[in-house]
Amino acid sequence: MSEKEETKQISRRQFLRNAGIVVGGTAVGSSFLLSACGGEEVTKTVTKTVNVTTATPKFVCPYDSQEFDTFAALQAHVEANHSAGDPITVNKFVSPYDGAEFDTLEQLKAHLDANFMSQGEPGVVSFLVNGKPVTVKVEDYWTLDFVLRDRLALYGTKVGCGVGQCGACTVLVDGVPTFACLTLGIEIAGKSIETIESLSDGTNLSPLQQKFYDNEAFQCGFCTSGFMMAAKALLAENPNPTVDEVREAVAGHICTCGNLKNTVATIAGGV
Amino acid sequence: MALPELKVMGNAANHDKTAYTIVTGNADFASDRLAGRKLYGAVKTSTIMRGVITSIDASKALAEPGVRAVVTYEDVPTWSDAIFAWGQEVAGVVADDPFIAERALDLIDVEYEERPGVFDPDEAMASGAPLTGIRPDSNTRLATDLTRGDPDGAIAAAPVQLETTFDYSTTYQHATLEPHQSIAWWVGDQVYIWAPSQHVFGMKNGIVNALGMPANKVHVYTHFTGCGHGDKTGTNTGEVSAIMSKKVNGAPVNLIKTRKTNILTHSRQFSIKSQIKWGATQDGKILAVDAKFFGNGGRNANAPIGNCHFGLRTTYNIPDARFQVTIISTNSPLTGYWRCVNDPPGAVNYDSALYKLAAHLDMDPYEVIMNNLQPNDAPDLDPPNRVWGGIAVKEMFEWLHQETGYASKWHKPGTKTLPDGRMHGIAITGHRDSHGAVNGASRGMMVTMTPDGTCFVNVGGARGCEGGPTVCCHIVAETLGMNYEDVNLGEWGDTDTSIDSGIQAGSGFTGGAGSASVGAATEMREKLFARAITKAGLREIEGIKVEDLYAENSEVIYRPDPTKRITYRQVMAGTPPTAASGNGWASTLRSKSVGGVPQGSVCNSNGNACTAAEVAVDPDTGAVEVLGLWNAVDTGRTVFKRGTIKEMSTGCELQIWQALFAGDVYDKATGALIGSEYTDSMYFTPKDIIGENLHVKDFESDDAAGPFGAHGIGEPCVTNYSSIICAIFNATGKWVDLDKGPCTPNKILKSLGKA
Structure with missing residues (x-):
């Protein structure tokens, strides 16, 4: 493998480190795939198992x-x-x-x-979701996306990969864009979570949503929530980002439809 | 050419009817329902390449707290104990949450009797190779064998003869962002299923057949599909979740495939290699071609590879020709269409062959292309000699030539260096294609006019990337003469309340559902006009007839005196204050004579695309920068302008991915997929796009095969893969052996003798 290819292979990890993405917690599951090495033939399999080690708060x-x-x-x-x-x-x-x-x-x-309204109950976490206090009983291995979607019916947060590769599940945790699929539910006690549902009042679009609407900055729409939450965090710190700044900020996201040009252009310049 | 004026279709101001839903996070994909009231399913896959399951012991899994049920191949009709590839479904678990379900999969013990398998397509074709078992008596099947004239004689007599080969093209995942997932539950003997299907009625029919149930007891729904690319057309997750639900007394079961299982159990683009013999004149006139294609269908016995030669066959005027396509069955994963019927694997083969011929002739390949193009209106050279439509192919090539500055930029391969030391390359490729077909008269549509004079459209298909239901709204508005905002989307993707509108796939949906939209709206218009002449404002006109009316801007107008008009609201007012409806069916007949083919003849509209790429290649690292990408698509008539432009643009982005990033990695000894671009941080990101250097243009032509002549848009814009690969050749003067993967820097360095 050439040096150039190695750089490309790890570049996404660099994106994750540099793009303001918080990879929180330890996810359940196992990684089965070896690095693609740019499509070259690979003849051995490497298996990595990640165990849950997080305990109930004491x-x-x-x-x-x-x-x-x-x-x-x-x-x-x-x-x-x-x-x-x-x-x-x-x-x-x-x-x-x-x-x-x-x-x-x-x-x-x-x-x-x-x-924390229900303090003391094992496996019960209280936090803010879109400004409203909630208390949820969770298993210690449940991920934040599961808590949001299956316990709170906040379906706007999508799950594309479950392994921190796509960014579709991005929500804001205390204002920081975070992959919900890599964050455990028990980690969010006392924190403030913002999801796509927070952006509008149910009738009127926020300026960011309006710009996404005007530009139709979506294709199938599955990645859109994640992009918009990352955009919200970016614009909070940089109201008028350049195209390159946007590309950097949302580098942890993918769009398998291929609508990146439109999405990046929509975020650039702010709202 | 002056084309008929359209009022609604092609209007760039019109938005997707689901846009608000999407930007507010309210787009309901399959799993977005029944929070806290459902169980979860997971699927276990095989760990051998070829063999038979001899036993499955699920006792440990069933003893795990939270596990409710286990299903195996014995429960699921479309699963089998015969294993033809690593990663084939063998069992599934239903549990209280998806994490328990996933963990329990590891507790199911599956025993196999292994048999010899063949992973590599060339090894599968070799004499004496073990049978893969996918086809009963052979590992190969000659899917296409078409001869025009005397190719052998013409090549032998030609002044220039050349044989070109191209090794297997890139294999890449469909990798839809939304995984395959579904929710199913039972009420008595009826099953309800939400699943992401590009063809919701196809899924329903498949489940009806698989479960042996009456069609009116199977209810299947799809609103949104989170990317499809042709991979979400089967019954799998819907069928499996229905069976899982049955196992737990009808409780809702949400089967969500993990990214790993998604990749293993669903399809990827097939790879194709070729051997093409040319006979030509010294000045680049192609006299004959003998083209043999070989496609790896994996474990898909019916891999749709047989038409991969189509663009070569139809785009160029070659008097003597032979086209043969062999499909190879191997013990490797499923393959299928990737956002296109024939390309890009077919196109990259014959386009590169064409470039090799041009290089052999010491000619500019664009000149060879233009010297041999079929005339726009010419019928197909092969029976039944159809007119394929798409009469803007020549114009699209010419536009690319001008827009790219090709005349001043093209150079002989490997001869131009940029000031920064990188090698410069440029290429134009393109072809006619066939997947804009009008999909037959089974496609239907319903339109309902409400008492206030607005209407909604009931579409029997899902919303995909191209905004298919929105396309139907445009066509209905155009047909009824209504303002776009007066036409809204009603229910869609609902097999209970809709008519089958066909597969949600760009051009196919426009041809089928769009054509049915014309029929439904026309039936509605007849009813409304008949009512209009009874209403004040028009009924006073002596002798007024329905034939005297037309509609525009949601008003019904008396043609001889346009000052006399009433609104659709006025038409609908009064007794009876009920809605009116119209049903329509797709027409497969040409609406007017084109190119000598008569009106009313069976037609098959085209989706044609031409593309260009300009690249810079670093000779020291092999790194490729795409300096510019151009995409021209013949839409016939553009229906949903925003959707069309986006679809073309996204096609370009995905072609960069396919050319430079995509690729699976397998362990050939075991058949195991051990890496993919999706899971291993290799997928292209916003940092990899070229932004302002990406240019698209829709071309309208005067075809008469689709609704208002629209071919539809979607799949055809996928030949940038060819143009990028050919541009790299123009830069380096060397062809890269892709070896089923992307054009990586390492492979480029190998082609340059540096690695």
């Missing part, structure tokens, strides 16, 4: 580091084994959902009550 006692699945269990432990006035010198009470630290159990409870 509530940790700051006095003795014991872990508990629920806030209630932590509270019972603390009340039974530690005096209310015992000083915490090293550790803090930590919210397992967002990492926020507090000096007292009461402060942690107040934070959880305010931000």
Whole structure:
């Protein structure tokens, strides 16, 4: 294989690193395919298995580091084994959902009550979707796209490959374009998720949607949601991107219809 | 040539009727329903190239928490215990979520009795090769054998004789972004299925046959297909999910194939090699050709390869010719059409052969092409000597010649270096093609006029990339003389409420469903005009007849005095305040005489395309930059202007992918697919497009074979693959051995003797 081909082979990974795409979490599954090597013959198979290692969020006692699945269990432990006035010198009470630290159990409870309505339930996550708080019971191996589509009926987020290759499932997590297929549902506790459904009020198109409409920047429409969410993130930081800046920003997306010229031109220049 | 003025068709202001739905994320693809109320299916595939399943033990899978059922080849009629390729469906799992289902597949133990297989097409053709088992008695089949005149004698007598060969063209995945997926559930003895099908009635009929059910108890729906390219035409996922659902007492089952399974179990473009003998004069007149094509159909016994010679046969005026196409069965994955019936694998073979002939003659290949073009209106040289339409082929070649600046840019192969040291190349290729066929009288359409004088169109086909239902709305509006905004899309892709409108595939849909749209709207118009002459504003005209009326801008107008007119709303007002409807069927008959072929004769409209490519090739790295790409397509009449232009543009982008990026990688020893451009970060991205250097133009001609003469658009714009490969030859002076894969830098360096 030539050096040039090797560069092309890894270029997409470079895109992922450089394009503002957050590849979050550890996805379930196995990778079966060896690098294509530009179509040259390859005679051996490499198999890579990725195991799920993410655990249910734990509530940790700051006095003795014991872990508990629920806030209630932590509270019972603390009340039974530690005096209310015992000083915490090293550790803090930590919210397992967002990492926020507090000096007292009461402060942690107040934070959880305010931000996570069903705190303490194993496998239950609370987060914002398109500005609205939701609480969902999830299995620890469920991916974000599955949570959005099968638990919340937000079908606008499409899944093209499930392996981080196509970008169709891109949503914004705290404003950052993220492949939902590579993000676990349990990772999004306390975060703000924006999907394609957030872009309009149901009747009126947003300026970005209007431009996609005006230019008909779609073919089959399956990749469109992902492109538009990536475009929203780009335009938030760069309201008037050049064609090359757009190409860089959406380099983690593919369109198997071949409508990239139109899509890139639509995003360029902003709305 | 002055063409009849059209009011709605070809208007660039008109949008796709589903545009709002798509940009708001509301386009409902097959799996976009029944959240939280469905189970999930997954499919296990074979791990041998050839053999027979001897046993399947699913006990461990069934014991896994969350697993509800297992299906095997014994449950699914279109599966088999006979294995003809690595990656063939053998079993499936139904589970509470897709992740459990996928994991459970590994718990199904499948035992095989292996038999000798043949993966390589040349080995399959060799004497004494083991039978692949795909065809009963041979690994090959002569699918086309057509002789015109005396090619052997004419070649022997020709002043110039040349034999050219081309090794297997690129094999590439259909790789639709939306995977094959479906949801099925049962209510009593009736099954309901949502699936992405380019031909929803075809899927329904296939399931009816597979399950042995009455047609009125099988309900199949497709609204959107997330890319098809010709791969979403079978029954597979719909049939399998229906059987899976039956196993779990009719509960909804959503079968979503993973990207891996999608690639393994569905088709890819076949690859073709050729041996072509030419007889010609010194000044480039082709006197005879003997063209033999060999296509690898994989495990598809009916691989649609037999017409790969079509462009060579119909585009050029060659008096003595032979065309033979051999289909080779191998123990390799399924093959099928890729967004085109005949090309690009056929075209890259005969276009490169033509370029080799030109080089042999020391001529500009464009000159050879133009010297041998069939006249635009000439009938087919072979029986039944049809007029193929597409009379803009010559004009398209000439446009490309002018737009590319070809006259000043072309040079003899391997002789021009750019200031930066790279080699420059340019090429023009093109041909007539046949897949704009009017698909027969089985295609239907329904139009309904509502009491307020607007109408909606009920299309029995899915929305694909070219916006087929939108095409039908244009044609209905044109036929009824209505404003485009007064015609809306009703239900579509629904086998319960629609008539079969044919396969959703660019030109085919325009020819079939579009032609049926004319019929439906014409029937509607007759009803409306009959009602119009009874309404105030027209009924006062003494002796008024329906024949005196025409419609424009949603008004019915009295031809002798156009000031007398009423709106369709007024036509529909009053008693009875009900909707009116019209049904139409596709016409396969030519609407007027063209080229001496009489009106009313059976026709087969064309989709013709000509393309050009300009490239720069780095002699040190083999890297190719596409400096420009041009695409001209003869549309007959352009129906949906935005859709047409986009379809042509996307065709160009995909051809860059096919020429330079696409390609599967197999382990020939086991037949295993071990790499593809889709899963291994090789697919082309926004960084690989050429943007402003991509040029397209639709050409209108005066054909009479489709609705208003429209051929449709979609598949034909796919010869850029040829032009890119030929342009690389023009740059380097060397032909690249593609070896079933893309034209990679490494292969180019090999052709230059540098690797």
